[in-house]
Amino acid sequence: MRVQFWGTRGSIAKPGPSTARYGGNTSCIEVRSARGTLVIIDCGTGGHSLGQKLKSDRKLTSAERKGLRGHILISHTHWDHIQGIPFFDPLFAPGNEWDIYGPNGLSRSFREILAAQMQHNYFPVTLDQCGAKIRYHELVEGSFDIDDIKVSTRYLNHPALTLGYRLESDGVTVVYACDHEPHSRLAATGDGEITGQDLRHAEFVSRADLLIHDAQYSAEEYPAKIGWGHSSAEYAVNLGRFAQVKRIALTHHDPLRDDDAIDRLVASIRGKLRQSSSSLEVFAAFEGQIVDVAADPAKGSTRRVSEFPAEIPVEPALARQPVLLGVADTRTSAALCEAVRAEGICVKTFSNIAEARKLIAKDRPSLVILEHDPPRINGMDMCRAIRRQANGHEHRLPSVLVSGQEDCESGDAAAVTDWLIKPFTGAYARTKIRAWVLRTACRWIPSGAPANEGRQLASPLVTRNQDLEPDNRFDRITGPQHERRRSPKRVAKSDKSALLWMYSRKIAPFESPTFSSRLGEIIARAASAPEKG
Ligand SMILES: [Zn+2]
Numbered sequence: 334m335r336v337q338f339w340g341t342r343g344s345i346a347k348p349g350p351s352t353a354r355y356g357g358n359t360s361c362i363e364v365r366s367a368r369g370t371l372v373i374i375d376c377g378t379g380g381h382s383l384g385q386k387l388k389s390d391r392k393l394t395s396a397e398r399k400g401l402r403g404h405i406l407i408s409h410t411h412w413d414h415i416q417g418i419p420f421f422d423p424l425f426a427p428g429n430e431w432d433i434y435g436p437n438g439l440s441r442s443f444r445e446i447l448a449a450q451m452q453h454n455y456f457p458v459t460l461d462q463c464g465a466k467i468r469y470h471e472l473v474e475g476s477f478d479i480d481d482i483k484v485s486t487r488y489l490n491h492p493a494l495t496l497g498y499r500l501e502s503d504g505v506t507v508v509y510a511c512d513h514e515p516h517s518r519l520a521a522t523g524d525g526e527i528t529g530q531d532l533r534h535a536e537f538v539s540r541a542d543l544l545i546h547d548a549q550y551s552a553e554e555y556p557a558k559i560g561w562g563h564s565s566a567e568y569a570v571n572l573g574r575f576a577q578v579k580r581i582a583l584t585h586h587d588p589l590r591d592d593d594a595i596d597r598l599v600a601s602i603r604g605k606l607r608q609s610s611s612s613l614e615v616f617a618a619f620e621g622q623i624v625d626v627a628a629d630p631a632k633g634s635t636r637r638v639s640e641f642p643a644e645i646p647v648e649p650a651l652a653r654q655p656v657l658l659g660v661a662d663t664r665t666s667a668a669l670c671e672a673v674r675a676e677g678i679c680v681k682t683f684s685n686i687a688e689a690r691k692l693i694a695k696d697r698p699s700l701v702i703l704e705h706d707p708p709r710i711n712g713m714d715m716c717r718a719i720r721r722q723a724n725g726h727e728h729r730l731p732s733v734l735v736s737g738q739e740d741c742e743s744g745d746a747a748a749v750t751d752w753l754i755k756p757f758t759g760a761y762a763r764t765k766i767r768a769w770v771l772r773t774a775c776r777w778i779p780s781g782a783p784a785n786e787g788r789q790l791a792s793p794l795v796t797r798n799q800d801l802e803p804d805n806r807f808d809r810i811t812g813p814q815h816e817r818r819r820s821p822k823r824v825a826k827s828d829k830s831a832l833l834w835m836y837s838r839k840i841a842p843f844e845s846p847t848f849s850s851r852l853g854e855i856i857a858r859a860a861s862a863p864e865k866g
């Protein structure tokens with residue numbers, strides 16, 4: 334794959350003599366596979382020059398110039414990642430065809446959010462007036478193909494729902510992760526270990542040949558920027574080493590960091606890597622830079638991090654599921670209620686474990702948010718109590734602890750899913766809630782009734798789940814929504830055949846907790862609704 338940087342600046346365009354070498358335009362990257370598939374990642378102000386190049390590219394035949402075909406992956410819709418769209422010439426030329434991808438918006442569609450920056454108060458041409466044929470795609474965490482490029486997506490940690498993109502083609506992997514703040518504030522300084530949710534991020538970027546990562550701040554600057562949604566360069570490098578990445582391009586440079594300051598930051602990082610004899614190659618991306626990412630014959634084949642279809646519609650599963658909130662502090666509780674409702678999701682509150690259990694059994698919520706303020710309130714005990722209920726759903730229900738500080742080790746032991754560290758902004762809370770609700774909705778999407786093994790084997794959801802952990806595969810294939818759609822008689826029949834089929838295929842071993850608890854549920858349901866004839 335060939336990568337070219339067209340915008341490397343974060344937050345706001347910063348042209349001028351002090352940024353002339355690394356560039357002043359905001360995020361935009363062109364990726365080409367060896368077969369010529371064109372993917373653009375983000376379309377900040379750098380998209381203008383890229384558009385001009387594509388329009389006049391002498392390597393294209395005149396037929397190709399008339400009908401340019403490309404794909405734009407948008408990480409999120411903050412200005413510095415979309416401001417180039419109204420100025421991206423190939424979107425306006427009739428005959429061109431573009432597919433634009435971005436994160437699924439709950440309250441408004443991705444297309445509507447993009448179109449908003451082109452309303453007449455802001456811009457003279459609307460998105461609908463673009464001459465090219467444009468298709469919009471809303472994505473969740475998962476994977477899909479763009480011709481010969483396999484794309485995987487993963488939510489990043491930012492105060493707007495943001496996707497990282499992992500591209501695999503030609504035997505190499507390129508990962509783009511902007512904008513992203515480390516989950517652990519200690520890890521953000523580059524000193525702390527990669528733990529908790531940062532491990533998920535490490536898995537996503539693992540063994541990339543080129544990792545293009547947010548490095549807006551230095552470790553020294555980070556404490557004054559907590560909650561702004563960006564990484565320190567030191568964290569990006571630490572992550573890259575941990576995840577066995579080959580090369581890191583630091584990007585999304587802070588508008589206040591001039592060229593000389595970027596040079597000093599990179600020199601300091603390279604000095605530390607030399608001292609520890611690391612082979613990791615680190616550079617700061619500059620505007621116009623071309624990086625050829627060639628396959629390493631010693632590395633072996635690349636592997637997707639997810640096989641779940643990223644373009645699956647999730648809304649029907651979302652509307653019915655509330656978020657449960659167990660937070661005694663009235664101000665925090667009010668802020669979280671507002672954040673949940675702003676996403677168009679219903680919120681229900683509880684004040685003790687008995688109430689929580691009742692709500693969980695009755696409403697099958699998509700997320701539970703618990704307060705943790707020891708010794709006054711122990712959210713971990715509450716989390717354990719929820720998990721102890723002998724029902725499969727509670728084991729899978731994501732639990733987010735709201736606390737003044739994280740404690741990943743004890744949290745892992747108590748099966749805490751994630752942390753929301755105070756103080757937090759409404760935007761951060763809203764984004765975290767949206768990401769977990771969407772993840773739950775994806776787990777509940779059915780694959781179709783297992784009427785016969787042939788059809789089951791042909792199901793894309795089933796075949797795409799082969800690389801998941803057995804419990805996850807089982808959830809995906811026989812989630813709660815799958816059951817609800819059928820009459821009791823059908824439920825018993827399809828569940829039994831699904832269980833037998835999965836057992837025979839070694840997809841879900843009997844000893845896994847989910848399998849045994851689901852089996853118990855199904856036996857109970859079958860006993861209360863026996864089949865006739
Ligand atoms: Zn940004």
Ligand SMILES: [Zn+2]
Pocket residue numbers: 409411491493512562
């Ligand atoms: Zn952003």
